[in-house]
Amino acid sequence: MEANNRWFIVASVVVALLLAVMPLPLGWLWFRPSFTALLVIFWINRMPQSVGVGFAWLVGLAEDLVTGAALGTHALALAVLAYFSLLTYQRTRAFNPAQQLLWVFVLVGIQQVVGNWVHNLAGKPVPGLMFLWPALTTALLWPLTIPWLDHMAGRLQVR
Amino acid sequence: MLGLAAAALIVINLYTDWLQPLRERAAALVTPFYWLTDAPGRVTDWAGDQLRSRDELLEENSRLKRQVLLLEQRSQSLAAVKAENTQLKELMNSAEMLDERVLVSQVIGVSPDPLEHVLVIDKGRDDGVVPGTPIMDAAGLLGQVIEAGGSSSRVLLITDASHALPVQVLRNSVRAVAEGTGDLYRLKLRHLANTSDIREGDLLLSSGLGGRFPAGYPVGDVVSVIRDPGRPFAEAEVQPRGRMNRSRFVLAVLSGEEQSVGSE
Numbered sequence: 390m391e392a393n394n395r396w397f398i399v400a401s402v403v404v405a406l407l408l409a410v411m412p413l414p415l416g417w418l419w420f421r422p423s424f425t426a427l428l429v430i431f432w433i434n435r436m437p438q439s440v441g442v443g444f445a446w447l448v449g450l451a452e453d454l455v456t457g458a459a460l461g462t463h464a465l466a467l468a469v470l471a472y473f474s475l476l477t478y479q480r481t482r483a484f485n486p487a488q489q490l491l492w493v494f495v496l497v498g499i500q501q502v503v504g505n506w507v508h509n510l511a512g513k514p515v516p517g518l519m520f521l522w523p524a525l526t527t528a529l530l531w532p533l534t535i536p537w538l539d540h541m542a543g544r545l546q547v548r
Numbered sequence: 549m550l551g552l553a554a555a556a557l558i559v560i561n562l563y564t565d566w567l568q569p570l571r572e573r574a575a576a577l578v579t580p581f582y583w584l585t586d587a588p589g590r591v592t593d594w595a596g597d598q599l600r601s602r603d604e605l606l607e608e609n610s611r612l613k614r615q616v617l618l619l620e621q622r623s624q625s626l627a628a629v630k631a632e633n634t635q636l637k638e639l640m641n642s643a644e645m646l647d648e649r650v651l652v653s654q655v656i657g658v659s660p661d662p663l664e665h666v667l668v669i670d671k672g673r674d675d676g677v678v679p680g681t682p683i684m685d686a687a688g689l690l691g692q693v694i695e696a697g698g699s700s701s702r703v704l705l706i707t708d709a710s711h712a713l714p715v716q717v718l719r720n721s722v723r724a725v726a727e728g729t730g731d732l733y734r735l736k737l738r739h740l741a742n743t744s745d746i747r748e749g750d751l752l753l754s755s756g757l758g759g760r761f762p763a764g765y766p767v768g769d770v771v772s773v774i775r776d777p778g779r780p781f782a783e784a785e786v787q788p789r790g791r792m793n794r795s796r797f798v799l800a801v802l803s804g805e806e807q808s809v810g811s812e
Contacts, residue, residue, distance in 0.1 A: 410660050411585045418662035446554065454574045455581050456660050457668075457695070457702055460567055461557030468554060511562050513663045513709065 393548040398440070401428055401538065402448055406455050419519050422527040425452050426497045429467055431535055433474045434481055435542060445471030459511060466503040470496055486532055494528035568695070575672065575697020582657030582668045582700065593796075651675060651800040656700065658793075665705035665732065665792065667691070671800060672699045680760055682801045688766040688789025689713075689754055690798055705792050706767070707732050714757040715767050717750045726752065726767060726786055732793050735768055735786040742782050746773055752786060762801060 405424035413421060425448050432440040449464030456463070473496055474481065481492055498521055505520040561567050653675075657668035671677045673696045681693040683703045691705040704711055709730035715737075716723045722744055726735045740746060750770040756763025768788040775782045 407581055407585055410581055410657060412589070412658050413660075418660065421660060449554070454571070455578050457571075457578075457666060458661060459558055459561040460571070461554040461561060465554035465558065507558055508663060510558070515663065 394545040395547065397542060397545050397547045398432060401432075402451070405448075406452060409452060410455055419522050420526050421523060422530045423497055423500065423523045424527075425449070425463065425467060426470055426500050427493075427527055427530060427534065429471050430474050430481075430493060430496060431538055433471055434478045435539070436548065437475060437478045439548075441475060442468050442471045459507060462504055462507045465507070466500045469503050470500040473499060490528050490531055493531045494524050497527045498524040500524075571695060572673075572697050575695070575700055579656075579668075579670075579697065579700040583670075586656045649676075649802040651677070651802055653677075653798055653800055655796055655798060659702075663709075663730070665691075665708040665711075665728070665730070666694070667703040667705065667798075668700055669703055669798060669800070670700055672697045672701045674698050675800075676802050677701050677800050681803075682761045682765075684765060684799050684801065685790050685795040685797070686799075687791055688768065689761065690790040690792065690795065692760060693800070703798075705732075706790070707735060707788060707792055713761055713767070714755045715752040716755040717746060717770075718753050719747075719750055720745055722746060723755055723757070724752075724784075733787060735788055737770075737784040737786060738781065740773075740782040740784060742775060742777075742780075744782065746770060746782075746784055748772060762803070 402425070405428050408424045409421075429445045429448060432444070445467040446464045449462075449467035450460065452458075452463040452467075453460045477492070481489060484492060501520050501524050505515055508515055508520075557567075651671060653669045653671035655667050656670045659666035659668075667683075667690075669677075669683070677693055677696050679693050679696055681696070681701075683690045683692060689706060691703045691708070691711070693701045694704045695702040705728070706713055706726065707728045707730070709728050711728040712725050714723065715726045724737045724740060724744075724746070726737055729736050737746070748770055752767045752770065754761040754763055754765045754767055766789045768786040768790075771785050771787050773782060773784045
């Protein structure tokens with residue numbers, strides 16, 4: 390059996406979860422990018438044949454446990470996100486960076502809307518469109534992190 | 549399929565507490581995350597301790613000694629008052645006052661969700677912390693434990709929008725319910741009778757009526773009272789005494805019995 394370095398995927402998820410609970414100054418909490426969403430989109434675009442909705446669902450469940458959200462919140466949101474990025478990965482790969490950035494914004498926005506829906510169900514009213522900020526910050530983070538991740542995944546020959 | 553499973557999980561989680569044992573089991577896996585993200589803070593704390601000059605330490609030491617002396621003197625007079633109080637209560641046949649055991653613990657994390665005010669502390673069931681355990685800091689009440697894992701627990705602050713606690717005014721024992729607002733520096737007393745005697749500057753104590761919080765701990769100060777004749781009730785705004793987002797060390801008040809945490 391040849392090595393496929395899948396551990397790199399797990400490691401990236403663990404780092405994303407760490408960043409997801411990292412303490413931030415109070416006013417910044419709204420702007421925390423969704424690192425797990427970033428990862429899910431990245432891995433689906435890189436290897437759509439083996440990473441899919443199930444992977445996103447598990448990552449989401451782990452995030453729920455770690456952040457203490459209602460179990461299933463992130464799982465549902467990330468699964469929806471994964472579904473849409475699986476549908477469109479061929480186009481996403483062909484986009485230029487600006488288009489990619491915009492598309493990531495839309496995808497994460499969809500994820501945030503699902504998460505926000507659960508929040509409303511739990512009776513936590515969200516002031517206005519604040520919940521969409523992470524979509525913007527995640528999109529801005531995309532061109533900063535993804536080339537590096539892509540490079541690492543290529544070097545390690547993650548399959 | 550997975551979507552359905554997630555939706556089912558969400559509903560179960562929001563409307564029942566069947567998954568609570570699972571979460572508490574998982575806390576053992578989750579604690580390292582908070583512990584790790586807290587590490588930079590601990591390093592700076594440690595460096596701050598190590599890099600202090602001798603003069604500063606000496607000065608701090610003498611300051612603390614003076615403080616200890618003062619506090620000891622105060623606790624001596626307290627002991628006498630307490631004994632007297634117990635005696636009087638016995639005379640009146642009222643319930644015995646229990647001495648609470650207090651446990652010092654450290655805040656290792658904050659909930660990443662901006663909509664909820666939840667802290668993670670480094671003490672759990674192994675140390676006797678159970679759901680319902682009141683948490684306070686040196687200045688006042690902070691909140692209560694909502695989830696206790698083996699060695700960490702999650703604390704819901706009294707300023708969380710879903711939290712409410714029974715309080716009374718120190719000056720005249722008027723009772724009220726202090727609700728969290730989702731703002732770290734503000735509690736609200738809603739549905740006060742227009743005639744109730746509450747003024748700016750009143751200190752609110754926990755009244756112990758809910759059976760959850762021990763009676764007599766400071767909660768906050770009334771900063772403004774709104775009496776509008778057009779409205780059926782008066783409202784008061786309260787500034788909590790506890791330093792919600794600044795305390796690094798908190799106290800867990802252990803009472804021994806476990807209480808279930810219902811939604812309030």
